[in-house]
Amino acid sequence: MIGAIGFGVEGVAIIALVLLGYRRNDRFATFGELLDRVMTTRAARICILTFWWWLGWHFLVAQTVDAALR
Amino acid sequence: MAAALIVGETGILNRFDGRRWHPRRIVVLIALAIAAGVLVFTPRHGLADGVVVTVSGVLVFLVVWPNTPADSEADPWSERLTRSATAWAIVGIAFCIWELGMYFLGLNASGRTEFPALSDLLDPVLNNPIGRFLAIAAWLAGGVALARRGRTTT
Numbered sequence: 001m002i003g004a005i006g007f008g009v010e011g012v013a014i015i016a017l018v019l020l021g022y023r024r025n026d027r028f029a030t031f032g033e034l035l036d037r038v039m040t041t042r043a044a045r046i047c048i049l050t051f052w053w054w055l056g057w058h059f060l061v062a063q064t065v066d067a068a069l070r
Numbered sequence: 071m072a073a074a075l076i077v078g079e080t081g082i083l084n085r086f087d088g089r090r091w092h093p094r095r096i097v098v099l100i101a102l103a104i105a106a107g108v109l110v111f112t113p114r115h116g117l118a119d120g121v122v123v124t125v126s127g128v129l130v131f132l133v134v135w136p137n138t139p140a141d142s143e144a145d146p147w148s149e150r151l152t153r154s155a156t157a158w159a160i161v162g163i164a165f166c167i168w169e170l171g172m173y174f175l176g177l178n179a180s181g182r183t184e185f186p187a188l189s190d191l192l193d194p195v196l197n198n199p200i201g202r203f204l205a206i207a208a209w210l211a212g213g214v215a216l217a218r219r220g221r222t223t224t
Binding site: 001002003004006007010013014017020021025026027028029030031032033034035036037038039040042045046048049050052053055056057058059060061062063064065 | 109130131134161205212217
């Protein structure tokens with residue numbers, strides 16, 4: 001239960017940052033603007049896309065959760 | 071990541087610098103439809119899923135690898151960008167610490183129900199056909215969105 005609460009709080013924080021980017025755009029860049037700036041370097045592009053790829057591998061391909069625990 | 075570094079060191083892909091690959095929208099849509107179809111309708115953790123995820127990774131890697139002249143002309147970090155980056159970094163690091171904490175607290179079988187990591191929480195969702203479809207759609211859309219980033223600066 002406590003694990004779900006922690007991830008829930010994280011989700012709320014992420015939504016708050018997304019909204020902040022649109023509501024106070026003069027003082028706070030949106031996540032898209034931030035990604036645009038960060039991803040002008042090849043190293044950042046490769047790192048971020050590798051993480052995206054790993055998410056797909058981890059959740060769709062790899063057997064990461066033991067069958068006995070389901 | 072190691073493969074990317076090795077390929078980078080060979081310099082093979084440097085010939086593509088300055089001309090980033092812009093696949094036609096119809097080609098992207100067809101590729102997405104094929105990938106989604108395989109991922110949704112074949113068994114999870116199967117060979118077909120592995121092939122589709124691997125090929126998706128290679129294609130996205132080829133799209134984002136080339137540098138363009140605009141990359142070196144990126145605007146300096148403004149105060150609003152720095153403020154945003156700091157806030158997102160704090161939330162991201164907090165997420166990683168929480169995930170790591172749950173992982174180690176739940177190392178034994180009973181702990182994983184009391185202290186579930188994100189994988190434990192999402193596994194039942196991904197075993198549900200609708201949840202799996204939504205997750206696959208989000209993953210594929212995320213890949214396309216990320217591959218399009220970094221082409222304009224703030």
